[in-house]
Amino acid sequence: MPSIILRDIKKSYGEVVAADDLDLEVENGEYLCLLGPTGAGKTTALRIIAGLTKPDSGQVFLDGRDVTDLEPEERNAVLLSQRYSLFPTMTVAENILFGPSIRKVPELDSRKTLVELLDLVRLTKRADSYPRELSGGMQQRNALARALATNPDVLLLDEPLRALDARLRIDLRHELRSLAKALGLTVIHVTHDQEEAMVMADRIAVIRNGHIVQIGTPREVFDDPVSPFVANFVGQSNFFVGNILCSRDGRMTTVEDDKGHVVFARSSEIPVDSKAVVAIKVGNTRVVKRSDAFVMGTVERTLFEGRVVHLDVNAGELGRFSVKLPASRRDQVAVGDEVGLNWDIPKASVFPYPEGGLEEELRVD
Amino acid sequence: MKRMDWVVDFISRKGFRKGWTVFIIAFFLFFVVIPTLYVVTYAFTDWSAIETTVLSKPETMSVIVNAVAASFEIAAIVTVIDFLAGLPVAWILVRKEFRGKEFLDTLIDMPLAVPTAALGFSAAVFWVMNPDPVPFSFSVISSPFFLIILLHIVFSYPYMVRSLAAILEEIDDTYEVAGRTLGASRLTAARTITLPLFRAGLATGVILCFSRSMSETGGTMIALSTMANLGIGEAANFFTGSTLIGEWRSLVENDPTYAPSLAFVSILLIALALILLIILKLVIMKFHLPLRKVWPMQEKMLSRGIFPKMKDGGALLFLALIVLIPSFFIFTYVLFSDPASLDMGALSYALGYSFLVAGVVTVIDIALGIPFALYITKHRDRASSNVLDVLVNVPLIVPTAALGYSLFLFWGSTGLTGGASFVVLTLAHVAFTYPLVVRNVAGAVEEIDPSFEETARTLGAKPIQSFHRVLYPLIKSSILAGAIMAFTRSLGETGATQAVLGSNALTAPVYIVSLVKADELYQAGLACIILIIVSYIFMLVLRYLTKKRKEAI
Incomplete structure (x- = not known):
């Protein structure tokens, strides 16, 4: 009991x-x-x-x-x-x-x-x-x-x-x-x-x-967070907003924004063409070479936190992504470098776009 | 042990707690607030009498208007002087460290330990112009108006200093330090940063001083009688609102036609005091002092060298000359006067009676005031408790003579006044001392983090146990402070006592008044000294007992 x-x-x-x-x-x-x-x-x-x-x-x-x-x-x-x-x-x-x-x-x-x-x-x-x-x-x-x-x-x-x-x-x-x-x-x-x-x-x-x-x-x-809020509050996430291009069961969801950028996330039940949010944990976001990248951006700021290096990557119209690199790779990235980002597709969650807007959904006050 | 448990269980029951709360609030309403304001009903039941015997008689009206106006003028002047002279001393007490600071701290409270009856006599023989002055006295004052101002400063000054010091203690001096590191001189920083934060303390101080001055009767009466006896006849016809009530109250016993006038003055004083309280609260909290402007050069100059020393020196000189020496001048007076024999039997009876009343009053105040204070602090979210919180101040600001007359009418209407004079007197004194205990305790409880008691409750303590074991040890000193205030106020009170019991009253201050009126000044002085010494010893013993217990914890 x-x-x-x-x-x-x-x-x-x-x-x-x-x-x-x-x-x-x-x-x-x-x-x-x-x-x-x-x-x-x-x-x-x-x-x-x-x-x-x-x-x-x-x-x-x-x-x-x-x-x-x-x-x-x-x-x-x-x-x-x-x-x-x-x-x-x-x-x-x-x-x-x-x-x-x-x-x-x-x-x-x-x-x-x-x-x-x-x-x-x-x-x-x-x-x-x-x-x-x-x-x-x-x-x-x-x-x-x-x-x-x-x-x-x-x-x-x-x-x-x-x-x-x-x-x-x-x-x-x-x-x-x-x-x-x-x-x-x-x-x-x-x-x-x-x-x-x-x-x-x-x-x-x-x-x-x-x-x-x-x-x-x-x-x-x-x-498996149930909402963008949980995804961000527990472990901090990067977000991507777009429309569902396809969401075939069992494999993955493809989301495209209005500028034609496409990213991939785990499978979902959200119907095609509806607006959606993809959330990728900062810890699950990787810096990769251009050919493997889902998203490209410029390193805007690096913060050496001791055990890890925190990168703020400006991905233009897609907004800002945060990435953590192990301290051992500290010297491989510098401000102004162009980097590619990707993630394991099953680790990216996808949610219907929240009613009050994404910013409202993520507010913590 | 078993029986104790049963008691704890019983009083922890919801039903009992609810009943107890109702009882506490009912006591407050029926024994404190309603009797205090009862006289106002006179205006509704007997307005025609007031109209024919007061309003339509210009000579009576002019006596009333003069007396009430004098009360207000005196109270206003006293309050302003208290503030100007009290602020530097409050500052010294809180912000400066020096040897003898504790001594200064005690000195400030000394006048509070002296019953106002003794203060009135002492100040009068010190100040009043006299063809045959007592050695070392000042003997310069020939106007009753100025004498009363000087007297009222003596016993209201400590209230102002205490209120200002209390709020100053709360204000973090890091603000001022920040201001000074930003380039402000000492004076500029204090004036523009700390002073504006002062308003709450100022409001308390102003209200306390003002109402104290408005309501004081015994000391004022004695000072005026002494003055008249020392040869200034004008003093016999000078009245403040409170002394007028005292005078008429003694006349009404033989001449009932004074009753409507008496009721009218009382109503007038109560109404004006309440209106004034509201105005003061509003004005002080809303009014913005024009403090923003800065004169860097001049203020820098005033912050250095001789000026701060002059300010502190002046304030301390004021304390010594205007407050302390007049308070205790009575000792010199008695020393240099021709001895006469004092009726020790009558005096010790009066003293015993006063102490008995004050003791019973203090016990009632504590037993019923603490639960009331707990109720209003713990139910801040309820409108009823905020109303009660405001109401509890009413007996504090209503002039005690008016309050006393009101109580006389109230208990008279129940038929109690005749035989049970002790009971009625006790109830009257409870009415104006009760708020002192409630204020002190409520103030202390509000400072204590409620999570102490909450934690005690989750650890299994019943409400009474969590009060006894957790809260009580933390607020003990405030309870003591409230008890001492209530006790000394009751001991020194003349106006309310006379108003309730007329000339039958047998308390020590009333006895002293009668000695002065009979021109037995030496005996009056001696009686005052005995009253001072006995009450001082009593307070020392109380402090000693509680201090000892504190160390034992």
Whole structure:
């Protein structure tokens, strides 16, 4: 039985719609990343599950129990907020013991829990420090230990790594996931960082305007996006707009723009002659010689990013394409060079042209 | 332990919480707001009486108009002076680091610890022109109008400095630093960048000072009586709106024909105070000070050398000479006067009564004010809570004498005033001290990130537990500040007390007023000193107790 179910949740604040027919199912023991741009309704979804925000309509189930009308303290779903909210008047140990003491756990048991958790999050030596004396990483671990001390069914993480240094953030990804897995927790982890979601999640739910637009394994979401938005938000894409020339089943789709440029993408069901968008992940776009190229362009800018070189290629009327080259090929391309671009045809997705226009579709604010 | 759990469970029930909220709001409406404004109904029920005994009598009207006009003029002048003299001191307190800063910080609040009755006496003997002056006194003032201005500055000045300092604390000085790295002189940067951000603090300061000056009764009455006793007869016929209410309230007991006039002055003061509050809020928030223009050379010159020192020196001199010395001059007065015997029995009874009232009032304020503050801060999205938020300011700006008379009419109409004078007095004092606790607590709660309590809730805490364990430790000092303010305000209040109970009131400030009126100045001075010392010790003990507990955390 799924551990968390959201059914037809609606919530709006005046004009702003934070949840619009939000449906979500999270399996028992699953690590789910809720990924979306700022203002997409991620935090609202989390707060509704925790019971801190009342939905306008719809239902919330935890472990098959309808908890829609229950108070936060009756749900056993612990929220870890962005800034951790460690209680400033309590020490590390007192923070961890907050949950057990509220539940009147016997002294002996809670002592045992405390020792175990302090050891788990490596804060044994700092048990009597106050939160303000801890580094960002330690605070994060303290907050995590405090959440775990209540023995929750569900852990709700609101951008748990956001306030940390870039390096530490990457180190903690693995740590956080393996801890959750070792303890068999059901986790919803909210983030706007697609890389973080790709690395950590069992499944990713992409949310936009209060609605889940796609849910699937990181691979599915990355390789088979359901819309240009998902294609661009998860892994950044290059786009080509044109009309379907032919879309024979099982092989490939040919798309031609009004200037006569032709590109190829995977097969699709879109009828011939309708307007369409081809999306090619930046990482799947290759620099090739002229004879193999689908698109030709001039290198406009190169950015050496350390492990890769980022190229902005101006393809004239087709717009701008982004390409990543391994650092080892850094010296082979220079600004002003003419280069050819292509991709593996099955890796290019094709979508019907979005109603509000492509720019509107890709907006992330 | 078991019984405790049952209590926690019980008060966490939805039904109980809803009922409690209704009770808190009902208390506020029926015991604070409605009694405060009850006198206004007089205009509807007995307008004909007001017409025949007040409006149609030019001599009565002229007394009323003069008194109310004097109140406004004094309040306006006091507020302007407070701002000009208070701004440099607020600046020094927030932006400068020096030895003795904490000392200065405490000095500013000293006049607040002195009951206004004592302040009025102290300032009068210091300033009033006197053929036989007390040693070291100034003895230069012969106009009651100026004396009251000087007196009101003493107890409104700390409010202005505190409001300005509070907002200055909030304003990041990096703005000013940025301005200065862009080439502005110190004065230019402060004037064009920081000052415009000041408006909120200025609005609070102006409203506090203005309403404090408008509503003060006891100190003003004592200062005027003292002045009259020192030989300036003019003072006996000088009234502010509040002292006029006090005077007529004492006459109405024997001569009921004063009732309509009394009601009319009260209504007039309440209406004007409310209108003024609205205007001030609108004007200060909308008005753009013409601050853009810059005079680089002149301002650069004024930013250097002797000028800043003169400004700071002048402001500190003002603080010492106009605010602090007059506050405590009473000690000198008593030292240099011929001793006379004081009826210690009557005084200690009055002191005991005052402390009892103030204590009970403070407990009620805290018990019912904190939940109310929590309600208005946690339901910001509801219109009702914003209305309540505005209403809670009403008793603060309504002159306490008018408020007291209103309460007298309200509780009189319920038949309570006769026997239960202690209960009525307590309720009256609750009405004007309650907002002090609510304001302090609401201000503090608004500063606290709501995610602390939310996290506590998801960790399994019931609302009462999350308040007790998480929020309360964070706002404790503001609760204490509110409690001290409420306690000292109740202890020092004269106008409302007299207006509610007439001359039967037995509180310490009223006792001091009666001593001054009987021309027993030495005894009055001694009584003031005892009141000051007792309340000071009380505050020290409170601070000490809470500080100790803070360290224990």
